[in-house]
Amino acid sequence: MSSDKKSAFDSIVERERGLRRGLSAGQMTMIAIGGAVGTGLFLGSGFAIGFAGPGVLISYAIGALIALLLMGALAEMTVAHPTSGSFGAYAEHYIGPLAGFLVRYAYWSAYVLAVGTEVSAIAVYMKFWFPHVPGLYWVVGFSAALIVVNAMSVRAYGSIEYLFSSLKIAAIVAFIVLGAWFVWHAPADSGVGVANYTSHGGWLPKGWWGVWVGTIVSLFSYLGLETIAVAAAEAQDPQRAVTRAFRATIVRLVLFYLLTLALMLAIVPWTEAGGNESPFVKVMAETGVPYAAGAINFIVLVAALSAMNSQLYITTRMMFSLSRAGYAPAAFGRLTRQGVPTAALSLSTIGIAVSAVLNALWPQTAFTLMMSIAMFGAMFTWLMIFVTQIFFRVKNTGEPLKFRMWGFPFTSVLGALLMLGILAGTAFTREFRMTLAYGVAFLVVLTIVYLLWYRRRHEVAAATNAAQ
Template sequence: MAIEKKHAFDSIVERERGLRRGLSAGQMTMIAIGGAVGTGLFLGSGFAISFAGPGVLVSYAVGALIALLLMGALAEMTVAHPTSGSFGAYAEHYIGPLAGFVVRYAYWSAYVLAVGTEVAAIAVYMKFWFPGVPGLWWIVGFSAALIAVNAMSVRAYGTIEYLFSSLKIAAIVAFILLGAWYVWRAPAGSGVGFANYTAHGGLIPKGWWGVWVGTIVALFSYLGVETIAVAAAEAQDPQRAVTRAFRGTILRLVLFYLLTLALMLAIVPWTEAGANQSPFVKVMAETGVPYAAGAINFVVLVAALSAMNSQLYITTRMMFSLSRAGYAPAVFGRLTRSSVPTAALSLSTIGIAVAAVLNALYPQTAFTLMMSIAMFGAMFTWLMIFVTHLFFRRRYAGPTPAFRMWGHPFGSVLGALLMAGILVTTAFTREFRMTLAYGLAFVVALVVAYAVWYRRRAIVAAEKEASRAGL
């Protein structure tokens, strides 16, 4: 049985060969941060604050707990099996081909649409300097530049993402230091200080339901931490890179999110949060520091570009994995001389086109629409990662991985229950009602597509593998 399982996963690794190992451990950490610190924090936090008020700190703490559990489960599986198909390949091997098919396509579609949320946010940010220029121009221009970067090589992508993420980290640290100084120096009666937490309806002004709904947006903010698992196939030393990235990423994300939100709520009353402008820009404008608002707007612009860059990379690799598995046309599994699947990259720009159309038709609500439909696939994938980890622990037949998830099985069970609860909650909210409606219809369509076109192919492939192994 152990030989059979090992051979089966070795065949998955073999079919996904060809990607170049050009990412360092430092770049892997920055890729994870780049994916997670983006529009969800710099613009989406305004939505979360409007739902939960100061209780948003609890919302983001719950999101951090889920992200921590997920990273633990994912790091263990990735150290055991570093491959570009990542959690899609793990679901295929440990649960079944249908699970692998649905997880890969759900995740791919989520991040194709998430790219659209980033470019929609870019249009919002550029209005700060150029209010009269249509957002469509910024969407097209910035998108073309990032597509060109992703088409060059994984080393070029890693270098750009490292620079982007370094700038974001420096800016967030500067924001925390400046914000802390401003709160500490604020005179009594100035309207600045931690009294803002209770001055407008109390700490939980919209009740615990508002805090729980805020968790939906908080979770959207953390989405992207799982990108290190996909990038592991192109890491120079996957085991060391994944372990180091896991430990460094979670600590930084929790500190960045909770400290920045705590200061933001102390400087600007939560009632002034909104989606027409980044709340970070509002805070900097409030401090009165010359050019601070423009500087932070530049940073949140870079953050959106960074997240978009990361998402283009991830969607391209997931489509590459689908193609190599036989679940998408073979052209999307082909590589250039630089080991880049450019056809898969081209297909993965669909979200940019959708965002451009929505921005032209509904400029005020484009970001909200893109976020609500993009969220399902990502949250469904997180749920399935927890489920897959439970199967992995029962069926894994190889040597003990260098990294082990603590508290098994309670961590994965808790993570799965929380994710399921958040997904169900979206159906009872006005803002995210489309999330579950779109998502369930999409999953049903995937299951039907698999049953009609791919089920027989998966059976034949399994028979070939068994025959090749002499079983």
Template structure:
């Protein structure tokens, strides 16, 4: 039975996060999500997915896109009803329990912090293309300082920079698709390019159904960050209109870009020459451009994917600072992290959120190429846990809201929500049996137990004796 008092009680949670500036447009919301999702996951992580699945990686990304579509339906419905920077963390607190809100916020914050580490590790790899003798940590520190400054000024400036970064990525991907299409259609017979590469090296499913499913895990990491729209909605000019427009535009662009670019890569270069499981020397995009023998093409593409990684880092710094801000305003983190600068930016939360970059710098110095794989396996836990919790929260959300009162409704409820929860549960369990992801639950389960203990210890400390 819907509870008419619930919206009022949620307003009490949302009011804690006052002070943020509502100045982001629908276009900027969409570009923030694209900025986070079109980065290392596509330009570098795709080589991991190809290594697991071969040409069947296209099926893997289709499954990942289906899960993402289901998630976005749930997110759009709840975000239109409750636009706040706490987003799914605030919803979990409200519709499930304060403990759930605590776990979701911290798991997401940690996931994006470590995802920041994957992006900055990728930056070190990209810069090696031009400067092979300079240590990666030099680039990590330099680019981090620049992006922290961008985020610390004001949200409007951040939105402008991110919009520019993301627009450049979109133009570059479109140019890559056009150039790749021209290379394929103009390639002479016997060149080793074309659809024949989809089946010539072990068939379309060289590693069978299991390899295809494991690649789904990488695809989820690639689509991870699309949920940033829900977090950024707390600073949108017109949340209800902006959110629905941004979700639709973002999903269509992501699916189009991921599937088409992977299809072109697999047709130009045999999958056995682009795949990687343990370490990466360069992006498969650079490998493709090298194969075309167009002068300077590989360097241009390497520059573009460098911008893509910096764009993703920019978005992720924004999101982690807002989630830590929400934790602080909820009383789940020190009050210092809930303070705002005169420009309305949570600068203390922003600075702490660079922790993942520090971890990446250390891992990069010790393990070099393997740093990316380690950080991917760790960061993916928080992402999958939060996505699973979004489906669970949505089931509770609908139990308290009549469908005809919602401005935006998830199609096919409850079956679509249950399907999403089932697929995400299967993905999480699968990490136990995929060697490349053995760190995922090894890190994730103890992390949740530690968070739970911290929650109860904190609650006990603030209760009167």
């Protein structure tokens, strides 16, 4: 990288300075797992199975391929430039200020709404024990607790997220072991076994279109992997932590998702999957193991809390980055003595408020509605990560990189095309029609806001920096 390019990006890093480097490599890995193993797996997988049947395994394999490509592209840029603005800062520097503005706000809005999906799921899980208590009570109570956690130091946040994620991993491993034992020892006439893959309409009962729709839900499940890149600015040793976390996370997640889904489909016919409770709980109820259903429901509750905790952290840091870039009020870029941007945290709880209203008015559909509108910003961000990485590599031709994306440019182009196809596919899917309708309107509004209010301001700031 030339000295001019390096100094230009150094100015971005400098304006985002102040966050504490308190996260270890192990905590970085757990933060990524905490963000990606949550409602998408424990509740969203039920919706995916309903769309694709046993073909959901293909759906999640396609999602895993995209996630693997994304992790490679993001690792390359993050090792070179660890900063809280992450892919938003990379888009700003390598594509242009408008791109950075759109990516940051799209991602921030996606995770603000994703927090709402997690807390909506919490209301669903609590009905297992308290079926007559309104979900609104659980939304408010658990949200307040996690807001307090995020207002503490990043070290406290990392420790709590490490504990949450460790519980989830232990539970998933136990689920895989118990599920495999149950399938292996099930009597021939029990209705349990691999015959369930084809005995209810065949391997692809909803056809290849069902598989493609299932892929949309699978991406919602994998979303959160990219949190490592945002957290890199607060890692004790960014290069080591990011490289280790990327490699460990992708292997664990692919194994967790594909193995658990394969066992789920073998134990419970896909026709019984649904979104009114976690399919994990249904499977544990089928095993007949005492208290197994209640225990796994507790774990999926912890998983939702963990993902929500991680998402509050990410939205707060992205709003902090927007403020330091001059794209949001300066108050959101201020830090407490513990290095926490509490004003940005407060703003990032909007999704909780939206979820509370939806759970009060439409408790049966709150989760699916929140998921459909949250997905656009995240999928747009994934698309732009691939595009940005192509610009990054083109502008750094011949420069030594400490981590290189394999198969470039074919892998990056493949990732971008797959993301474009999935985004376009939402327009033809009844359950996700709101995704693209909301997303396109949102991007148009953001572009107008940038052109009217921020373009001139950015040009003036750039000219001032150049003069200095």
